[in-house]
Amino acid sequence: MACFSLVFLRAQHIPEKGVVHDSVQVPGTNGETYALYLPKSYSENTLSPILFIYSPNARGSEGVKTFLKASEKYGLVLACSNNSKNGPYDRNFAIANNLFNHIFSFLNIKQDEMWVSGFSGGSRLASAIASLTNQFAGVVGCGAGFSEHMPSTQNFLYVGLCGNRDMNYGEMISNKNYLDLIKFKNTLITYDADHRWPTPEHIVRAFDWLYLQKLKQKNPQPVNQIQTYYQSDTDLLNGFLESGDLILANEQYERILKDYETVIQVDSLKENYRLFQKSKAFKEQKSALDNALGIEEKFMTKLRSRFSEEFEKNTKVHLKWWEKELNNLEGFKAKDDVELQKMVDRVKFDLFVRAYGQRRMLLQTNGAEQLSSVNRLIKIIYPSSTLTE
Template sequence: MNAPRLFLVVLVALGLAGVRSFAAADVPKGRVLEKVACVADPNQTYALYIPTTFDPARPMPLLLCFDPGARGKAPVERFQAAAEKFGWLVAGSNNSRNGPWEANAAAIQAMVKDLTAHLPIDSKRVYAAGLSGGARVACQLGMSGMLQGVISCSAAFAGSETPRKVPFLFFGTAGVTDFNYRELARVDRELEERRAVHRVVIFDGGHEWLPAPLALEALAWFELQAMRSGTRPKDPTWTAEQFGARRTAVPAEPVIERHRALRSLAADFKGLADTAALESEVATLGASREFKDALKAERSLERTEQSTIEDLLTAVNEGYVGSVRKRVTDLQMKAKGTGPERAMAVRVLQGVGSTCGEMAREALRANDYDAAAAVLEMVVLVRPERPQGHFDLARVRAQLGDRKAAMTALQQAVAVGFRDAARVKDEKAFDKLRSDPAFQALVGGMK
C-alpha cells in the first residue's frame, strides 16, 4: 500500500473514532501491555499504554510509535510517564521495522484500525514517534497530512532531505555521539530557514530513543503547541511554569548552545509569554564575534567529520585493510578523549559501521557471500566491540565452508558479549561445525 492510500485508510479510521461502548473499569489502565493483537489480523500486534485518567467519554491524544526493530514496548515505556502526566494514549507497533514500506503500511493500517475500534481518539491530535528508520516512517506519515506532529529520533525525512514545506510539528532528538547527529543538526537549520514550527534537542547519548525526561519535554511541547493552535484550551498557569522551567534550563555557555536555546524558547512561547527580552538577547548574541567564531568552528568540524567518513568508506570499498585499520586506530584513540573531537570520532566509527552493515545485508540478500564476507571483515575492524558483526561474519564464513575462520569469528562474538545460544543452535550455517568439540564447548559455555 502506498503512502497516499494509507493516508486515506487511516484518515477514515480516525474520522470514525469516538466514544466506545465499554466501561472505563474494563480498560487496563496504568500499565504497559506488551502485546495487543489486532482483532482483524492477530498477526499484527502492538504495545499499548492507557493512562489512569482514561475516560471513555473523552477523546484523547494518540502517539503511534515505530521502532526499527519492531520492539513496540521500548518506545511505549519511554513515553509512559509523559503519557500518564498529560493523558495520552501510546501505541508501539510490534511489526513495523526497517524494511519495505508495504510491510510498514500494513502494520500502521492494522494498528490504527484496531485502536480506533476500541478507544476514544482525538482525531485532531494524532502524533507519531520513531527511531532511526522508524523516524523516517513517522515523518512519511506526517508528510501525508494525517499527523499533528512527529517526534523524530536519530533520523528525519526519507532520503535525508528536508522538504520545502513540512505540514506537521517537528520535534527532533539525537545523541551527541549519534552517527545521525549531523543530520538532525542540519534539519534544525533547514527548518529554521523555512520558518517551520520545530524544536531539535541534542542529549548526552547515542543512536537511541530519547530518554524518558526528554519524552516528557516532547509531549509538553506538543501540549504547548496545541494551546497555540486552539486544539487545547489555554492554561496560563501551566504555560508560565513551562516557560520558567525552560528559561532556567538555558545554558550559560557555550555561546552557540545558549543562542539556540534562547531562540527556540522565544519561538515556542511567543504570544503566550513575554519574549521581547529573549528576542533581544538572541539578536545580540547572533551579532557577536564570539558567536560567529563558534559557528565557523562548528561548520569546520562538520566538514572534517564528513571528509573523514568519506575517506574511511573509500578505503573500505577499495579493500584497503591496512588503511582502514590505521584510520580506525586513530579514531579509537580520539574516542577515548574528551570534547567535540571525541564525539566526532565515535559518530564516524558508528556511522561507517552502520553503512558497512547495510552493505553486507545487501550482499547477503543477493546471496553474494564473498562480498558479504569482505564487508563484514571491515565491520569488525570498525566496530570490534559489537557482537553482531562477529556473529554475521561467522555465519558467512561457515556458508563459504571456512570452518576455522567461522569458529574464530564466533569465538570473538562470544568474547565481546554474544550470549544467544538458541540463535547459534538454530543457525543452519553452523551445521557443519556442530561435531567440532570447540563449537560444542563454546555453545555449552553460552548456556
C-alpha cells in the first residue's frame, strides 16, 4: 500500500510566472525533475489551486502545455513529473510523494483546490493517487480509466475525457456507468479524436465542470456565474445539434439537465430532450453506436485472447490467422456507417499498442524470432509502418 505524506510549508524562491520551466530539480532525490508552470496571476501572498499531471512517457513539459489555457483561466499551478511513467505503481507513488513534499515546501497551495490529471497510463495513476489519498478535489482522467485502485467511497469529483476513436472509449463509457451506479459525482466528455492528449479547449471544458460543482456548493449560490456556465453549455449543445452529431448532443443534454436542474429553470429543455430522444435521427445514431460497441467487444475479446496466447505466452504465431481477422475487421471500414469506422480505428490501435509494447520488451530481451513475428503483425495492422528489426 502506498504511503503519501502531504506536508504544507511556507513559500521560498518563486520561479518566473507565465513560463514553462521544463526541468526543475526535486531536492533530496536521485535526479528527479518536473515541469512547472505558474500562471500569470500567481501571487505568493495568496493560496493557489494546483494541478498535478502525469504523463505516460515521463514528458513533463508536454503534459503541462496541454493545460496552459485552463491554468490561466482558473489560476492553476501546473506540475508534471519527468520521471513518472507507465510502469510499477510503487515506483510512481514514491516519485509522486517526493514531488508533493517539494511543491508544498515552497508554494502556497489551496488545500481544497488540489486537482490531479493524466493521460493514458498517467490517467490511471492520477485516479489511483486520488483514491488512495482522498486529499484531492477532483480528477481529470484523459484517455483511460482506473487501475486496481478505483474510486468508491471517496469524495472527489471525476471528469473523464476521451476521443470516440480512442481504444479506451468503451472502457470510459463503462467507467461512467460504474460511477453513476455508486452515485459518485462524475461526468464524461467525449469528442472526435483518437488516443492522444485532449485539446486545451476540452481541458477547459473539464475544469468548467469542476468549478461549476464548487459554485453549486456555495451558499448563497452565485447565480450570475452559474448562468454564465449554463449559457456556455447550451451553446455547445446547439452546436452539436446543428452539426448533426447527436451522440455528443445527447451527452450534453444529459450533463446540462443533471448539472442545472436544481439551480436553473430547465423545464423547456427537459421537453426538448424528450422530443430529441424520440426522434428518428437520434435513434438511428444511438442504434449504430450500440451496434458498433457490441461488435467491438467481440473483436477485442478475441484478438486480446489470441495475442496473449501467441505473443505473451510465446507459443507458435499464426500470421495467416491475423491477416484473415484484420481483413475481416477492415471490411467494416467500407460500410457507410461512421460508428463502425470509428470502431475499426479503436480495435486496430488497441492491438497496435499491445504489439508495440511487446516489441519493446523483445528488443530488450533479444527474442529474435518473436520480434520478427511481432514486427510482421504490426505491418498487418498498419501496412505503412516502418519498424525495423
